[in-house]
Amino acid sequence: MQARMTNPVQVFPDALTALIALGRTAESGTVPVTTHKLVHLRASQINGCGVCVDMHARELRQAGESDERIFSVAAWRETPYYTDAERAALALAEAATRLADRPDPVPDQVWDDAADHYDEKELAGLLLSIAAINAFNRINAATRQVAGAW
Secondary structure, three states: OOOOOOOHHHHOHHHHHHHHHHHHHHOOOOOOHHHHHHHHHHHHHHHOOHHHHHHHHHHHHHOOOOHHHHHOHHHHHHOOOOOHHHHHHHHHHHHHHOHHHOOOOOOHHHHHHHHHHOOHHHHHHHHHHHHHHHHHHHHHHHOOOOOOOO
């Protein structure tokens, strides 16, 4: 495999700085960092971003997450490894990543479930986290960045 070009965030380093700052800000609240990383992994799976799937799976392992939780993120609805709050965050991540897949991009049921588990600041952090990972995914997938090369 070979990337189509140098990663755009290396061409414009200020963009990388801004995206990293966005991610850090999103994770600075009270939502557990592992929840953010699970969300990052799931969005990256949906978007087919090999770089981010590899990176966030490794981060989760380094954070002490079990193989079961890491390997089953794509099938989180069918496995018993996630809390109700994590499930709500994963559902929100899927909806906010797949905006064009339904007439109501983030259905009330998904939003209400997330709002039952997270307050406004936590929801804001999750949404910023989802936006940041989707930006990275789109850059990496479009330019075919190679997993493991980071």
